Amino acid sequence: MSVCDVFLHNRGYTGLMNLPKKNRTANAAHTLLDEPAFLAELALAAKATGKSELQACKHARKCLEEMAATPRESWLAPAAKMARFVYTRSYEPKLDINLEALEQLRELSRDHLLLFLWSHKSHMDSFVFLLSLYDNQFKPLPLVFAGINMNFLGFGALARRVGAIFLRRSFQEDAIYKLVFRHYIDYLIRNRMPLTWSIEGTRSRTGKLSPPKLGILNWVLEACEREEMRDVKLVPVSIAFDRIAEIDDYVALQRGMPKRKESLGWFLNFIFGMKEPYGKIYVRFAKPVGLDDAAAPDIGPTEEEGPSLATRLAFEVCTRMEQVTPIKSADVLAMVLLGANGRALSDREVFLQASEIAALVREKGLPTASGFRLEDEEQVAAAVLSMRGSRLVKAFEGGSTPVSYIPEEQQLAAAYYRNTITHYFLAAALGEIGLAMSVDDATLVGEPELRCRVEQLRDLFKFEFFFRPKDEFWEEVLVDTSRRYPRWRRGDTSLHKQLRESPPRFGHAILRSIAEAYHVVAATLLSLGTKAAPDSKIFSRDLLGQGREMLLRRQISGESAISKDLFSTGLQLAEYRRLITGKAPELLARREEFLRETTEILAAIELLQESYDLAWFSVAQAKKQRQSAQGSAACITHHR
Structure with missing residues (x-):
């Protein structure tokens, strides 16, 4: 019996002491309430908050019981059975796991404390992640941090x-809760308990990896320091899905609809609402990150001494997580069809563009899903047909050539799948836009000029992506740009002509929606004149309305730009650039410059779009494609 128990018993309070042992906190974690250091701090917290010792002890025990996991070996098998029942309603039973990496982690766990940090795409992520370990006899299973809403x-x-630690969304105002949580984390680290949580903190609604939430990571790193625990490895885990069960919810949330509250009824509706086949689930374990492995990221304003350890580690974890995320056929096809910017494409046109990207994927050695097949026209046609079955793509067959397109109401959903792989093509995209921004330059465009453009773009999109260090990223831009446009530095052919001869593939296809969303933010801020922007919740609602108006007036071109999440990062950039509030003349000038910049970048993206359209939709090009298709057919007939 702990000191708190004795204290409560002596004062006639026995309700908590009479709880059965199985309802007490994880294993012996309740003993932390008996530690002299904890009791001393609790007495100070009680005095600071105006509570009596009895009230403080009661509240401390309540906090611990609310948060602490109570793992039981006997519950794992039925929990695993339930988890499989949930995800196999729509997904294939066998999880696609890079088992070699998991075996390396098993060996590493013998003399290191492992902290697993995973991407968050679905409510099923924690189920799937724990099953990937449980089914492969990985022990001990980590305890998982979860929101109290679950x-x-x-x-x-x-x-x-089965090991869930439930945390309140916010507890900064509760000194005793913070005290209990700090000592509980210390207890877990001291006892070398593996832990796991989502580095994003919440599910990604756009498909991109969201900026990391540093709260839990800070608490855990501070506990490691207090406990002098240095043999710690952070394990990035990418969890990917062929299709996302919650995609309709994500589209609704991006359009400003309220989030549905979690409950038993909600959970049952979620489970039994999964009736369609959604393909595979992929679990990829990346190379672990040691506490000394992280370089300083380029993320904007930080402390004078540089980014904190938690920030550096989080960005390294996210970068490694992205680099093992498998590229799937539907992701590439969504990119291709969105790149047409509302136009329909024939199966032949989809194949030619998708196969080019597939070849680039192979050349660069990028990770692909086991079902990634875009090398021949039949495979591409089958993949497009599957997307039609999911209602992501529509077809029109009433003309001379059947065509496929993404309807306006599905653009946000299609953008989700495209966004899961945009980081692989970001350097090429920025290189293309940088060239387009330079077409009217009077002087020859060389490396310094292009790098200046690329770094301007990098700064604009700094809150959207996990950029590698500047020199490293610039080298990637150079390689990708020179691969597509080998003559761009020579000056013997205009950039405009080069863009038309080798139509762009990525700049317009993956960055238009973000640039247009930022353009909406810039125009709306400038419309305020010198007035401060309203509260972010109100302003986000205003931006959704303004974005809809600008779409109807064709000042922006895509439904995928009208996204609450994109507006949120746009406002984050605006705050960083001091565009939300400030002194009148300077504020107005900064807002005008922001609008000028987004206008310039959208003009460059529009030039890429024109080059793409001329390549794929001109009469001459259509004739060339027909001849190519006839030649292919004749070749096949000859070989037969």
Whole structure:
């Protein structure tokens, strides 16, 4: 019995002491309430918050019971069975896992404390991640941090018994809760308990990896320091899906609809609402990150001494997570079809563009899903047909050539899949836009000029992507740009002509929606004159309305730009650039410059789009494609 228990018993309070042992906190974690250091700090916290010792002890025990996991070996098998029942309603039973990496982690776990940090695409992520370990006899299973919103009737008790630690969304105002949580984390680290959580903190609604939430990581790193624990490895884990079960919810949230509250009814509706086949689930373990492995990222304003350890580690984890995310056929096809910017493409046109990107993927040695097949026209046609079945793509067959397109109402959903792989082509995209921004330069465009453009773009999109260090990223831009446009530095052919001869593939296809969203933010801020921007929630609603108006007036071209999440990062950039509030003359000048910049970049993207359209939709090009298709058919007939 802990000192807190004795204290409560002596004052006639026995309710918590009479709880059965199985309802007490994880294993012996309740003993932390008996530690002299904790009791001393609790007494100070009680005095600071105006609580009596009895009230403080009662509250401390309540906090610990609310958050702490109570893992039981006997609950793992039924929990695994339930998890499989949930995801196999729509997904293939066998998880696609890079088992070689998992075996290396098993060996590493013998003398290192492992902290698993995973991407968050679906409510099923934690199920899937734990199953990937459980099914492969990886022990001990890590305890998983979860939001208190998931501790609802019928699920919370089960989750807690398989290792869920439930945390409040915010507890900065509760000094005793913070005290208990700090000592609980110390206890777990001291006992070398592996831990896991989502580095993003919440599910990604855009498909891109969201900026890391540093709260839990800071708490854990501070505990490692207090416990002098240095043999720690952070394990990035990418979890990817052929199709996302919650895609309709994500589109609704991006359009400003309220989030549905989690409950037992919500959970049952989620489970039994999965009736369609959604393909495979992929779990990829990346190379672990040691506490001394992280370089300083380029992320904007930080402390004078540079980014914190948690920031550096989080960005390295996210970067490695991205680099093992498998590229899937539907992701590439979504990119191709969105790149047409509302136009329909024939199967032949889709194949020619997708096969080019597939060849680049192979050449660069990028990771692909096991079903990645875009090398021949039949494979591409089958993949497009599958996307039609998911209602992501529509077809029109009433003319001379059947065509496929992404309807306006599905652009946000299609952008989600495209965004899962944009980081692989970001250097090429920025190189293309940089060239387009330079077409009217009077002087020869060389490396210094292009690098200046690319770094301007990098600065604009700094809150959207995890950029590698500047020199390293610039080298990638040079390689990708020279691969596509080998003559760009020579000056014997205009950049305009080069862009038309080798139509762009990525700049317009993956960055238009972000640039247009930022353009909406810039125009709306300038419309305020010198007035401060309203509260972010109100302003986000204003931006959704303004974006809709600008789309109807064709000041922007895509439905995928009208996204609450893109506006949120646009406002983050605006705050960093001091565009939200400030002194009148300077504020107005900064807002005008922001609008000028987004206008310039959209003009460059439009030039890329024109070059693309001329290559794929001109009469001459259509004739060339027909001849190519006839030649291919004749060749096949000859070989037969």
